[in-house]
Amino acid sequence: MLSKKQARAFFLGGTLVTFLIFIGLTIFSLSKDVDQTNHENITEAVVRGKNLWDSNNCMGCHTILGEGGYYAPELTKVIDRRGKGYIKAVLMSPVAWEPNGRKMVAYGFSEEEALDIIEFFDWIDDIDLNGFDTVVSPLAKDNN
Amino acid sequence: MKYKSQKVAYWFFALSMLLFVLQLVYGFIMGFAHAGFDGLHDIIPFNTAKAVHLNLLVVWLLSGFMGAAYYIIPEEAQRELVSVKLAYVQLISLALVGVAAIIGFHFNIWEGRKFLEIPRGLDYLVVINVLLFLGIILTTLFKGKRRTTTALVLTMGLFFAALLYLPGMLPFDSQVTDSFFRWWVVHLWVEGVWELIMGGILSFLLIKLTGVDREVIEKWLYVIVGLTFLSGVLGTGHHYYYIGVNKIWLIVGGIFSALEPLAFLAMALFAVNMYRKGEKKHPNKLALYWTLGAAIVSFVGAGLLGFAHTLPQTNLYTHGTLVTAMHGHLAFWGAYAMIVLAIISYSLPNMTGRKLYDSSRGRMAFWFSNIGMIGMTVAFGVAGVVQVYLERKMKMEFMEVQKEIEVHFYVLILCATLFVTGIILYIIDFYKHGRPTDEAIDLTSTD
Numbered sequence: 324m325l326s327k328k329q330a331r332a333f334f335l336g337g338t339l340v341t342f343l344i345f346i347g348l349t350i351f352s353l354s355k356d357v358d359q360t361n362h363e364n365i366t367e368a369v370v371r372g373k374n375l376w377d378s379n380n381c382m383g384c385h386t387i388l389g390e391g392g393y394y395a396p397e398l399t400k401v402i403d404r405r406g407k408g409y410i411k412a413v414l415m416s417p418v419a420w421e422p423n424g425r426k427m428v429a430y431g432f433s434e435e436e437a438l439d440i441i442e443f444f445d446w447i448d449d450i451d452l453n454g455f456d457t458v459v460s461p462l463a464k465d466n467n
Numbered sequence: 468m469k470y471k472s473q474k475v476a477y478w479f480f481a482l483s484m485l486l487f488v489l490q491l492v493y494g495f496i497m498g499f500a501h502a503g504f505d506g507l508h509d510i511i512p513f514n515t516a517k518a519v520h521l522n523l524l525v526v527w528l529l530s531g532f533m534g535a536a537y538y539i540i541p542e543e544a545q546r547e548l549v550s551v552k553l554a555y556v557q558l559i560s561l562a563l564v565g566v567a568a569i570i571g572f573h574f575n576i577w578e579g580r581k582f583l584e585i586p587r588g589l590d591y592l593v594v595i596n597v598l599l600f601l602g603i604i605l606t607t608l609f610k611g612k613r614r615t616t617t618a619l620v621l622t623m624g625l626f627f628a629a630l631l632y633l634p635g636m637l638p639f640d641s642q643v644t645d646s647f648f649r650w651w652v653v654h655l656w657v658e659g660v661w662e663l664i665m666g667g668i669l670s671f672l673l674i675k676l677t678g679v680d681r682e683v684i685e686k687w688l689y690v691i692v693g694l695t696f697l698s699g700v701l702g703t704g705h706h707y708y709y710i711g712v713n714k715i716w717l718i719v720g721g722i723f724s725a726l727e728p729l730a731f732l733a734m735a736l737f738a739v740n741m742y743r744k745g746e747k748k749h750p751n752k753l754a755l756y757w758t759l760g761a762a763i764v765s766f767v768g769a770g771l772l773g774f775a776h777t778l779p780q781t782n783l784y785t786h787g788t789l790v791t792a793m794h795g796h797l798a799f800w801g802a803y804a805m806i807v808l809a810i811i812s813y814s815l816p817n818m819t820g821r822k823l824y825d826s827s828r829g830r831m832a833f834w835f836s837n838i839g840m841i842g843m844t845v846a847f848g849v850a851g852v853v854q855v856y857l858e859r860k861m862k863m864e865f866m867e868v869q870k871e872i873e874v875h876f877y878v879l880i881l882c883a884t885l886f887v888t889g890i891i892l893y894i895i896d897f898y899k900h901g902r903p904t905d906e907a908i909d910l911t912s913t914d
Contacts, residue, residue: 327616327686334693341700341723348701352713353644360643360711370640380572380579383514388710389787390581390646394501394513396865397787419508423866425500426508443642450643453717455709458783458859 359451372443375436384427387447389455395427397459399452402444410444411437468817470541472548474903477818478558479534480811483527484894486565487804490523491887498883501869502876511573518572518584524799525582526565529628531807532664533561536604536625538814539671543618544611549603557599564592580645582653583635590636597629616685617674620692621667627660643711650706657799658699658727658769665761665806666692666734672758672813673738678747687741691733698726705777709786717779724777731770731802738762751816752825756833757809764805764837768797768844784859789872790851797844808893819900820907832892839886843879850875 351357376382384395401410413420413427414437420427432440448456468474496507496516505513541548548554568585571577577584585593604622608614635652639645670688674681704720738759749755772794776785785791812829816822823829850872857868 325686325690327682327689330686330689330693331616334689334696337693338696338700341697345700345703348704348715348719349647352707352715353647357713359713360641362641362643365640373640373642373645376642377579378577379575380514380518380577380584382579382581383517383584384512386787388642388646390710391787392514392517392581393787393789393792394497394517423870424503425866425869426505426512428508428512428514447642450711452709452711453714455783455786459787 361446361450364446364449366442366446368439368442369446371436372439372441372446375432375440376443379428379430388450388452389459395425398444398447399459400448400456402441402448407441410441414440468814468903468907470547471905471908472551472554473538473541473814474818474905475548475551475554475558476534476538476814477903478555479530479537480807480815480897482558482562483531483534483807483811484897486523486527486530487890488894489569490520490527491883491890493520493523495880495883495887498876498880501873502880503873514579515572518577519569521582522568522572522584523565526561526568528799528803528807530558530561530565531811532625532628532661532668533557533600535664535668535807535810536600536621538810538818539621539668540604540607540611540618543613543615543671544608545613546607546611549606549610553599553603557596557603560592560596560599564589564596580635580649583649587636590632594629594632597632601626601629615681616688617667617670617681620663620670620688624660624663624665624667628656628664631655631660646710647707647712650703654703654706655700657802658702659696661803662695662699662730663692665765665802666695668806668810669734669738669758669762672754672809673741673745675813676747676749676751676755676758677741677745678749679741679745684741687737691730691737694726694730694733698723698730702727702777705779705782708779708782721777721779725774727777728766728770728774731766735762735766750822750824751813753829753833754809754813756830757805757812760833760837761801761805761809764797764801766801768794768799768801772797772844772848784855785851788851788854788858789847790855793844793847793851796847797840800840811897815897815900818903818907820904821900823896823900826896828892829896832889832896834889835892836886836889839882839884839889842882843886846875846879846882850879 382391384392386393386397387399389397414430414432415434416429417431419429493516496511497513497520500513537548537554568589571586572584576586578586604625608618608622631652634648637648666688670684673679673684701719701723704716705724707716707720742759776782776790776794816824853872854868857863857871858865
């Protein structure tokens with residue numbers, strides 16, 4: 324029968340081993356040779372776009388890379404679906420954008436800010452998502 | 468109650484209840500918005516309601532965990548807390564930081580990172596607050612007469628929860644790495660170290676309620692938390708399938724996520740078996756309801772419903788849909804909300820001296836809230852599955868699909884009303900117990 328000491332060894336040993344493997348896999352999956360995060364293409368405009376994305380909590384309604392609020396559309400591959408002109412108009416709209424009666428906050432971004440956010444979306448679109456991009460975006464180029 | 472300083476727990480629990488009610492208010496705002504009624508959009512847009520709903524959940528659960536620690540540690544370590552004054556300072560500062568964050572969310576002051584929306588400046592105050600908390604708990608434990616496994620597991624959970632907050636504060640230019648390390652906090656909290664906290668509280672409650680030998684309960688506690696980490700740490704991989712990192716996570720995440728229900732199953736079996744084995748029939752039936760309920764519902768919500776969409780082949784379609792909300796609601800409710808309500812139900816009569824055991828109001832609170840939450844889970848689940856088929860399979864537009872599933876949010880709101888009725892009854896019970904008193908110290912011969 325299992326003793327308390329053995330049970331403790333199972334807990335401590337198992338935790339240590341799995342955590343070390345986890346750290347190892349983290350280093351591996353972010354290492355240069357297998358990196359698929361599209362990190363090399365991050366520009367200053369992309370970073371500004373991400374900061375606007377974060378500071379306005381866009382993820383509170385939308386999803387991106389499948390993560391977010393489930394209240395507004397997934398924005399991975401949004402440029403393929405809608406085109407840059409449409410997105411720019413939504414971002415710069417001084418009144419709440421209201422497709423099908425569901426309102427978006429009227430952020431009224433400047434043209435420069437809107438372009439930065441579009442750059443961010445553009446960068447997102449070139450990440451290798453292990454196939455998720457084709458599922459999530461019915462009009463994505465890869466899917467047609 | 469054996470030590471006067473345990474009374475501090477009452478005020479942490481009271482803060483928990485207050486924030487819990489507020490969380491539910493914002494939940495309704497979101498439910499109505501999904502159903503097509505977003506009349507509050509100009510004052511409280513959806514992203515504000517969402518940030519408030521999620522962060523209030525985190526803060527009220529943390530306040531509950533801290534209250535649990537302030538109640539359990541003196542009894543386990545067999546000494547008073549080292550400083551009651553500092554514990555109150557910590558309580559007030561926790562409330563202030565929480566309220567400041569919530570107010571900020573209404574004025575576009577946040578970080579758009581799900582579950583970690585608290586702005587960076589306040590993050591530092593959270594760290595100071597948690598360090599103060601850990602200081603009080605660790606010093607009490609260190610100076611105590613004994614160090615039990617229950618106390619160690621609980622404290623370890625709280626310590627690592629604090630440590631794991633730090634990766635969430637790292638700044639990243641890439642959305643991918645930002646998300647990657649955000650899960651170090653969120654996943655390793657809820658499917659890792661928070662389960663240590665849950666296990667510690669569960670173990671304490673089972674020892675008190677069933678009378679089964681501490682050695683037996685604590686041995687199985689080690690096995691369960693061992694299984695939790697064995698599956699949960701590498702199970703983090705299920706968040707990495709489709710966010711832009713290597714395919715290796717599809718294999719690792721898939722295998723270890725599939726093992727995660729085992730830890731919850733073990734916890735449910737453990738709790739039920741200890742109850743059956745126990746010869747002591749503690750009169751606090753409500754505490755027993757919540758304790759066994761937490762173990763069983765967490766298995767269904769976190770274990771089974773998590774497994775329902777954790778395999779990469781399924782998750783490819785369900786990732787980023789309401790299916791996640793289905794799992795999230797029952798998992799948080801079963802694993803964490805119910806265990807906090809369990810320790811409150813157990814400790815409240817001991818702190819106040821009012822033995823309101825097994826009241827019909829208390830039983831209604833349990834059943835209404837649980838049936839309501841199960842109904843909500845089903846509503847989310849149906850909406851989520853319909854969304855997956857229409858949007859991901861039939862390739863319909865997002866908003867067209869949202870129109871189709873609005874009806875499920877009417878059902879959700881109805882079930883949420885039942886759930887809230889249960890919670891209100893619970894809070895009435897809480898209030899009826901009155902305030903904690905030193906006179907309660909000798910009235911606890913049965914605990």
